Amino acid sequence: MSPLLPGLLAVLLPLAGAVVAWLAPAASRIVAMVTAAAVLAVVLMAVNGVAIGGPAAMTLGGWPGTLGIGIAVDGVAVLFLLASAAVGLAATAHGYGYFPAHHPFWALWLLLWAAINAVFITADIFNAYVALELVGLTAAILVTLSGERDALAAGLRYLLVSLVGATLYLAGVALVYTATGTLSLAALASGPVPAVAGVLALAGLALKAALFPLHGWLPPAHARAPGPVSAILSALVVKAALYLAWRWLEVAPAASGAFALLGVGAVVWGSVQALRVGRLKAIIAWSTVAQMGYLAVGVSLAVEGAAGAAMGVAWLALTHALAKGAAFLGAASVVRAAGHDRWPSAAAHLRGRPVLVLAFGLAAASLAGLPPSGGFVAKWYLLQAAAGAGQWLLMALIAGGGLLAAAYLYRILHPALDPRPGAEPTRPVPPVLEWSALGLALLVTTFGVVVPWAHALVIGGAA
Numbered sequence: 001m002s003p004l005l006p007g008l009l010a011v012l013l014p015l016a017g018a019v020v021a022w023l024a025p026a027a028s029r030i031v032a033m034v035t036a037a038a039v040l041a042v043v044l045m046a047v048n049g050v051a052i053g054g055p056a057a058m059t060l061g062g063w064p065g066t067l068g069i070g071i072a073v074d075g076v077a078v079l080f081l082l083a084s085a086a087v088g089l090a091a092t093a094h095g096y097g098y099f100p101a102h103h104p105f106w107a108l109w110l111l112l113w114a115a116i117n118a119v120f121i122t123a124d125i126f127n128a129y130v131a132l133e134l135v136g137l138t139a140a141i142l143v144t145l146s147g148e149r150d151a152l153a154a155g156l157r158y159l160l161v162s163l164v165g166a167t168l169y170l171a172g173v174a175l176v177y178t179a180t181g182t183l184s185l186a187a188l189a190s191g192p193v194p195a196v197a198g199v200l201a202l203a204g205l206a207l208k209a210a211l212f213p214l215h216g217w218l219p220p221a222h223a224r225a226p227g228p229v230s231a232i233l234s235a236l237v238v239k240a241a242l243y244l245a246w247r248w249l250e251v252a253p254a255a256s257g258a259f260a261l262l263g264v265g266a267v268v269w270g271s272v273q274a275l276r277v278g279r280l281k282a283i284i285a286w287s288t289v290a291q292m293g294y295l296a297v298g299v300s301l302a303v304e305g306a307a308g309a310a311m312g313v314a315w316l317a318l319t320h321a322l323a324k325g326a327a328f329l330g331a332a333s334v335v336r337a338a339g340h341d342r343w344p345s346a347a348a349h350l351r352g353r354p355v356l357v358l359a360f361g362l363a364a365a366s367l368a369g370l371p372p373s374g375g376f377v378a379k380w381y382l383l384q385a386a387a388g389a390g391q392w393l394l395m396a397l398i399a400g401g402g403l404l405a406a407a408y409l410y411r412i413l414h415p416a417l418d419p420r421p422g423a424e425p426t427r428p429v430p431p432v433l434e435w436s437a438l439g440l441a442l443l444v445t446t447f448g449v450v451v452p453w454a455h456a457l458v459i460g461g462a463a
Contacts, residue, residue, distance in 0.1 A: 001045065001048070001049050001053075002049055002053060002056045003045075003046040003047075003048075003049030003050045003053070003055075003056055003073040003078065004049075004056045004057075004058055004071060004073055006042040006043065006045040006046035006049060006073075007042075007046050007071065007073040007077070007078075007081070007121045008071065008121070009038075009039075009042040010039055010042050010043050010046065010081055010084075010085070010117045010121070011114050011117045011118045011121065012114070013035055013038050013039050013042065013114075014035055014039060014088075014110040014111070014113040014114040014117070015110070015111065015114035016035075017031050017032060017034075017035035017110040018107045018108075018110035018111040018114065019107075021106040021107040021110055022107040025101065025102045025106070025107075026101055026102065027101070028101050028102070028103075028106035028107065029095075029096050029099075029101045029106060031106070031110075032092045032095070032096075032106050032109065032110060033092055033093070033096060035092075035110060036085075036088055036089040036092040036093070037089065039084075039085050039088060039089070039113070039117075040085040040086070040088075040089050043078070043081045043082055043084070043085040044082075044085075046073055046078050046081060047078045047081075047082060049073070050073060050074060050075055050078050055072065055073060055074035055075065055077075056072070056073055057070065057071065057072040057073075057123055057186070058070075058071050059071075069124065069127050070122065070123030070124035070127070070183075070184050070185070070186070071121050071122065071123055072121065072122075072123035072185075072186070073121055075314070076243075076246075076310065076314050077120050077121055079314045079315070079317065079318050080120045080239065080243055080314070080317060080318070081117060081120050081121070082318060083235070083236070083239065083317060083318045083321035083322065084113070084116055084117055084120065084236055084321075086321075086322060086325075086440065086443060087231065087232070087235040087236055087321050087322065087325040087440065088113050088232075088236075090231075090325055090326075090329060090436045090437075090439055090440045091109070091228045091231050091232050091235075091325065091329070091436070092109070092228075093432055093435075093436045093439075094227065094228045094231070094329050094332065094432065094433055094436040094437070095109065095228040096432060097430035097431075097432040097433050098226065098227060098228055098332065098336075098433065099226075099228075103145075104145070105142065105145055105226070105228070105229070108138050108141055108142055109142065109228075109229075109232065111134070111138050112134075112135060112138040112139055112142065112232070112237075115131045115132075115134035115135045115138065115240075116131075116135055116236050116237065116239075116240050118131035118134075119131045119132055119135065119240040119243060119244055120240070120243060123184065123185050123186060124183045124184050124185060125173050125176065125183050125184075125185060125188075125201070125248075126173055126177075126183045127183075128244050128247075129166065129169055129170055129173055131240075132166065132169070132208065132240060132241065132244060133162075133166045135237060135240050136158075136159070136162030136163070136165070136166060136208065137159070137162070139158065139162075139232075139233060139237050140155050140156075140158040140159035140162060141155065142225065142226075142229045142232070142233075143155035143158055143221050143224065143225045143229060143233070144156075145225075145226050145229065146224070146225075146226055148224070150220070150224045151224040151225065153220070154217075154220040154221045154223075154224040154225070155221065155224075157217050157220065157221070158217050158221045161207060161208075161217040162208060164204075164207060165203075165204040165205065165207035165208040165241075166204060166208075167204070168200050168201070168203050168204030168207070169200070169201050169204035169205060169208075170204075171197075171200045171201075171204075172196075172197040172198065172199075172200035172201025172202075172204065173197075173201065175194055175196060175197035175200065176188065176193060176194060176197045176201075179194045179197065180193070180194075185247055185250075185251060188251040193251050193252045195252075195254065197252075198248065198251075198252030198254070198255055199255065201248055201252075202245055202248055202249070202252070202255050202259070205241045205242075205244055205245040205248065206241075206245065206259070206262060208238070208240075208241035209238050209241035209242045209245060209292055209296075210238055210266075210288070210289060210292060211259075211262040211263065211265075211266050211292060211293070211296055212262055212263075212265035212266035212268075212269050212270070212289065212293065213262075213265060213269075214262075215266065215269075215270070215289045215292075218238070218285060218288065218289060219273070219277075219282055219285040219286055219289070220285075221233065221285075222234050222281065222284070222285035222288060222328075223279060223281040223282045223284075223285045223341075224281075226332075227328065227329065227331065227332020227333075227335060227336070227433075228329065228332065230281060230284075230285075230328040230331070230332065231324070231325045231328035231329050231332070232325075234284070234285065234288045234324045234325070234328055235320070235321040235322070235324045235325040235328070236321060238288065238292055239295075239317055239321060242292065242295050242296070242299070242317070243317070245259070245296075245299065246299045246302070246303075246313070249299060249300075249303045250303060253303045253304070256299075256300040256303040256304055257300065259296050259299060259300045259303075260296065260297050260300035260301075260394070262293070262296055263292075263293040263294065263295070263296030263297035263298075263299075263300065264293065264297065264394075264397055265293065266289055266290060266292055266293025266296065267290050267293035267294060267297070267397055267401040267404075268290075268293075268397075268401075269289065269290075270286050270287065270288070270289030270290030270291075270292075270293060271286075271287075271290045271401060271404035271405065271408060272404075273286040273289070274286035274287050274290065274404075274405075274408035275404070275407060275408045275411070278342065278343055279341045279342060279343055280331050280334060280335075280341040280342075280343045280346055280412065281328070281331050281335070281341045282341075283343065283408060283411060283412060284324070284327045284328055284331055286408075287324070287327075287367060287405065287408065287409070288324060290401065290404070290405065291316075291320050291324070291367065291405075293401075294316060294320075294379070294382065294398065294401065295313060295316055295317060295320070297382070297386075297394055297397065297398070298312050298313035298316060298382050298385070299313055301313075301382070301385045301386060301389060301391070301394070302385075304389065306385035306386070306388055306389040306391075307384070307385060307388050308381045308382075308384050308385045308388070309381070309382065309385035309389075311381050312378050312379070312380075312381030312382035312384075312385055313382075315374065315377060315378040315381060315447075316375070316378035316379065316381075316382065318374070318378075318447065319366055319373070319374035319375045319377075319378050319444050319447055320366075320367070320375065320378075322366070322374070322440045322441075322443050322444035322447070323362075323363040323364075323366040323367050323373075323374075323375060323440070323441070323444045324363070324367070325437075325440045326359050326360075326362070326363040326437045326438070326439075326440035326441040326444065327359075327360065327363045327364070327367070327437075329359075329433070329436050329437035329440065330356050330359045330360050330363070330434075330437040330441075332433060332437075333353075333356055333429050333433040333434050333437060334346050334349050334350060334356065336427060336429045336430075336433060337349035337353075337426050337427050337428075337429050338426070338427070339427065343411070343412070343415070344411075344414075344415035347412075347415035347416045348415075348426075349426050350416035351416060353429075353434065355434040355435060355437075355438050356434050356437065356438075357413070357416055357417075358438060358441065359434070359437040359438040359440075359441040360412060360413055360416070360437075360441075361413060361441075362438075362441035362442065362444065362445050363437075363440070363441045363444065364406075364409035364410075364412065364413060365445070366441075366444045366445065366448075367405050367409060368402050368403075368405040368406040368409055369402040369405070370402075370406070371448070372445070372448040372449065373444060373445050373447075373448045374444045374445065374446075374447035374448045375444065375448075376448060377447075377448050379398055379402060382398050383395055383398050383399065386398060
């Protein structure tokens with residue numbers, strides 16, 4: 001089977017689910033769970049389609065190929081879709097125990113999910129803009145769902161940043177179309193892209209991906225959002241902008257060096273801040289800034305043709321999504337038990353909760369790049385790519401960043417292992433909140449041993 005139909009269904013199913021959840025709010029939780037299971041099924045079909053038949057592309061809308069709605073599903077795209085499907089299912093299950101049926105979260109989340117998946121299969125730069133703008137608008141609203149002052153401020157800041165990033169990106173699209181007469185990424189790959197257009201588009205995407213020094217909006221937004229929303233933002237939303245930046249850099253490779261510099265800054269600054277902050281969700285949010293830096297460095301290496309870099313980026317995007325989703329869902333469980341996320345006092349609420357401790361431990365191992373996790377495999381590929389390209393400083397960054405990650409993640413786990421009882425009363429936590437976090441953590445550990453299949457998928461299914 002061609003992967004195109006399953007890829008399209010990965011967009012259309014959550015879009016339809018959002019409409020149903022909005023029209024029938026009493027059934028919204030059931031609708032979301034059924035949709036999540038269906039999305040995972042069609043994404044697995046898309047993965048199988050690429051593995052067997054290779055990548056596929058088509059144009060919708062009756063327009064010429066250079067102007068129509070382009071869709072492409074290749075090996076990299078299906079790995080991003082797989083991350084989306086797995087995290088989406090876990091976040092939906094977590095939300096089942098977090099939000100009531102009539103809550104606006106359900107329709108907004110399904111709409112956001114459809115837009116994220118649309119970014120991953122788009123093959124033209126204008127429809128990518130439409131999807132990315134929908135991602136930004138819905139994500140900003142989701143940040144504010146708690147109604148707290150800090151959440152409202154973080155959501156407004158996120159919205160403004162998203163609008164600025166979208167404006168820069170759209171300006172780049174307009175310049176490209178004026179100069180080339182095409183909106184197709186495939187067509188742009190055959191000729192030079194105007195330098196100013198590439199700079200504008202990539203600046204907008206770097207802002208949306210929270211790359212250093214354009215990251216200031218991310219920690220408050222991710223830390224103040226409701227638990228399942230934090231997981232979605234960190235695991236998926238920033239990946240959408242990074243994925244699109246990767247596709248742009250393939251047609252405008254001259255900017256890859258600057259992109260790598262942003263990544264270096266993100267790894268260092270994000271790690272330092274994660275070592276300093278005193279709230280659990282803020283630690284995890286700053287970790288996202290650092291991990292996005294690894295992805296930016298890897299994308300730069302992949303664009304420059306370093307062997308193994310594309311596999312490293314795709315695998316790191318997948319494993320980071322799973323691990324960070326597990327970490328934020330676990331943090332949401334701690335906040336539910338403690339009523340706050342001040343660290344280390346909230347650590348007492350991990351004691352006696354082996355499911356949560358295991359979830360945090362496995363997620364931390366992957367984020368730090370420890371074997372046999374999926375994160376270790378991804379960073380090993382990036383190390384090999386940097387070595388093959390003679391980029392010794394990037395090798396040091398990848399290795400040193402892993403040590404920094406281990407240090408700030410140890411901050412989370414160390415007080416949780418203290419045998420002394422905590423002084424704060426612990427509130428009950430629905431089991432689905434804990435098990436949804438552990439499910440993602442176990443999955444990212446499993447993905448440390450299925451590398452040959454994934455390597456063949458990315459290399460054989462590249463567009």
